[in-house]
Amino acid sequence: MSKRVADVLVETLQAAGVKRCYGIVGDTLNRITHAISESKIQWVHMRHEEAGAFAASAEGQFTGELVACAGSCGPGSLHFINGLYEANRNRAPVILIATQIVRQDIGFSSVQEVDFTSVYKDCSVFCEMILMPGHARRKMVAACQAALTKRGVAVLIVPADISSAAAEEERPYTVHARQPVIRPSDADLDAIAAILNDSDAITIYAGAGCAGAHDQVVATADRLKAPMAHTSRGKDFVAYDNPYNVGMTGMIGGAPGYHAVLNCDTLLQLGADFAWAQFYPDRAKIIQIDHDATHIGHRHPVTLGVVGNIKETLEALLPRLRQHDDNKFLAAYVKRHQKMLESANAETAGSDATISGTYLAKLINKHAAKDALFAADDGTALVWALRHLDTSDKRRCFCSLLHGTMASAMPSAIGLQKCQPGRQVVCLAGDGGIAMLLGDLLTVVQEKVPIKIAVFNNGKLGFIDIEQKSAGLVPMYTDLQNPDFGEVAKAMGFWGHSVAKAGDLEESVKTWLAQPGPALLDVKVNPMQLVMPPSPFVSPEAVVGMGVYTAKAILEGKGRDVWEMMVENVP
Numbered sequence: 429m430s431k432r433v434a435d436v437l438v439e440t441l442q443a444a445g446v447k448r449c450y451g452i453v454g455d456t457l458n459r460i461t462h463a464i465s466e467s468k469i470q471w472v473h474m475r476h477e478e479a480g481a482f483a484a485s486a487e488g489q490f491t492g493e494l495v496a497c498a499g500s501c502g503p504g505s506l507h508f509i510n511g512l513y514e515a516n517r518n519r520a521p522v523i524l525i526a527t528q529i530v531r532q533d534i535g536f537s538s539v540q541e542v543d544f545t546s547v548y549k550d551c552s553v554f555c556e557m558i559l560m561p562g563h564a565r566r567k568m569v570a571a572c573q574a575a576l577t578k579r580g581v582a583v584l585i586v587p588a589d590i591s592s593a594a595a596e597e598e599r600p601y602t603v604h605a606r607q608p609v610i611r612p613s614d615a616d617l618d619a620i621a622a623i624l625n626d627s628d629a630i631t632i633y634a635g636a637g638c639a640g641a642h643d644q645v646v647a648t649a650d651r652l653k654a655p656m657a658h659t660s661r662g663k664d665f666v667a668y669d670n671p672y673n674v675g676m677t678g679m680i681g682g683a684p685g686y687h688a689v690l691n692c693d694t695l696l697q698l699g700a701d702f703a704w705a706q707f708y709p710d711r712a713k714i715i716q717i718d719h720d721a722t723h724i725g726h727r728h729p730v731t732l733g734v735v736g737n738i739k740e741t742l743e744a745l746l747p748r749l750r751q752h753d754d755n756k757f758l759a760a761y762v763k764r765h766q767k768m769l770e771s772a773n774a775e776t777a778g779s780d781a782t783i784s785g786t787y788l789a790k791l792i793n794k795h796a797a798k799d800a801l802f803a804a805d806d807g808t809a810l811v812w813a814l815r816h817l818d819t820s821d822k823r824r825c826f827c828s829l830l831h832g833t834m835a836s837a838m839p840s841a842i843g844l845q846k847c848q849p850g851r852q853v854v855c856l857a858g859d860g861g862i863a864m865l866l867g868d869l870l871t872v873v874q875e876k877v878p879i880k881i882a883v884f885n886n887g888k889l890g891f892i893d894i895e896q897k898s899a900g901l902v903p904m905y906t907d908l909q910n911p912d913f914g915e916v917a918k919a920m921g922f923w924g925h926s927v928a929k930a931g932d933l934e935e936s937v938k939t940w941l942a943q944p945g946p947a948l949l950d951v952k953v954n955p956m957q958l959v960m961p962p963s964p965f966v967s968p969e970a971v972v973g974m975g976v977y978t979a980k981a982i983l984e985g986k987g988r989d990v991w992e993m994m995v996e997n998v999p
């Protein structure tokens with residue numbers, strides 16, 4: 429047979445820009461992987477499909493190009509689901525080829541039969557099955573185009589008998605994925621300018637929609653003498669080289685950003701769709717600009733909401749804005765932010781002291797390359813990464829902020845390293861997180877991806893431990909009996925090392941980062957360090973909760989834990 433449908437599918441994927449396909453081979457997928465082996469697409473041989481989806485998600489988020497995953501029927505293609513939620517929520521263009529049992533067996537509760545259409549509906553922008561060989565090219569084009577233009581996950585379900593069938597003549601469908609420039613009308617821009625020109629206490633609230641608009645955001649802040657707070661997802665795009673930056677708001681943000689948003693007269697919300705309504709001002713006028721119409725007024729009522737790309741909208745808006753001169757409002761928040769940074773940077777540690785998670789994050793920040801890419805696990809590692817890693821137009825940090833899943837960091841680092849082979853890629857993993865997809869450390873070795881992994885080893889599901897304590901509960905089921913991850917890594921083919929004393933940490937971090945190949949540093953971090961929200965957000969419930977936990981813990985003979993927690997967290 430000259431050409432099969434599998435060849436057409438792979439040819440179409442390649443023409444759509446796919447460079448890598450992450451997955452595990454098997455039965456219904458074999459024709460397709462065979463076609464991939466004869467194409468320019470690189471197959472990345474994972475140990476767990478979920479890790480493959482995280483890797484594809486990170487690659488897609490970083491490059492904006494289409495990335496593929498492929499799985500065998502039933503459980504093989506099912507395993508991607510958590511990583512695909514992560515990809516879809518982050519608007520990463522990812523396509524899953526979910527192979528299916530042969531058509532004649534569908535609908536009979538056959539072995540390995542799974543209804544992927546219903547499974548993947550909620551985490552995709554496209555989810556369709558190829559019903560006949562003559563539709564293969566057209567449906568693959570539709571899937572790729574949906575992933576690239578709607579920015580999300582496309583799932584193409586391919587029955588095995590279709591991929592092995594002879595290719596049929598089809599019209600020459602190809603993927604079209606040019607992005608439009610979206611900008612509000614002149615009348616709407618005038619209305620925005622009228623509100624801003626009339627206000628002297630304006631705060632800019634910048635989110636991930638500001639990607640590519642750094643200079644325009646800074647110019648707008650300068651014109652309005654406005655402090656700029658940002659979301660955690662917006663940090664990489666706007667926080668650097670920005671004298672107007674007053675930091676992150678939200679539960680893991682800081683007080684200056686939080687107060688700047690709450691105390692302004694007018695909030696200019698740019699590409700930010702931050703979920704929690706309590707972090708928006710109730711009395712200020714809110715102007716919201718977002719490229720996605722469904723985000724407008726979605727989290728909190730707004731005064732004026734318009735649809736537009738941030739860069740182009742600000743370019744059109746700037747000539748309409750008067751130069752504000754009064755910088756009292758701005759100066760107050762910039763000063764508070766500077767003070768906060770100074771006190772964070774003042775942390776020191778005695779040589780025999782235990783290592784705090786914050787100290788480790790700061791040393792990684794200090795010694796990592798200026799253009800390093802980071803990925804951090806949900807849990808305390810994510811909090812320390814967002815607070816203490818300096819990112820910029822060259823340095824990015826990837827976290828699971830919308831989906832909030834554990835274990836995404838190490839596989840994300842694999843995806844980042846695959847698409848950026850010459851660059852330093854650093855993973856900040858939790859001990860719970862690294863253990864969850866531990867098998868894919870073998871992928872790191874087998875695929876020769878020289879990522880650097882630091883395990884924040886606090887011997888527990890730390891974030892949940894803190895949650896339970898602040899709800900007044902004595903922590904349950906949060907303890908982890910861990911191996912020495914440095915030794916585990918060595919056994920798997922990594923450079924591995926473990927460190928427990930603060931005095932040894934800086935040298936260890938330097939040596940770890942200097943390794944040419946994959947390297948894992950297991951760092952015993954203090955299990956009692958708390959994640960403190962910005963001061964107004966240490967809620968009365970949490971204070972009472974900690975008090976109740978303290979009392980219960982003492983009554984249950986765990987006074988030592990309470991003592992350590994106090995010593996570690998009360999300055």
Ligand SMILES: Cc1ncc(C[n+]2csc(CCOP(=O)(O)OP(=O)(O)O)c2C)c(N)n1
Binds near residue numbers: 808832833860862886
């Ligand atoms: C897949 C998944 N399971 C459970 C959770 C709930 N959860 C969030 S953080 C966390 C603890 C993470 O522990 P670890 O990786 O050790 O990080 P730490 O907080 O201790 O730094 C858990 C269980 C989740 N977010 N995702």
Ligand SMILES: [Mg+2]
Binds near residue numbers: 858860888889
């Ligand atoms: Mg932990």
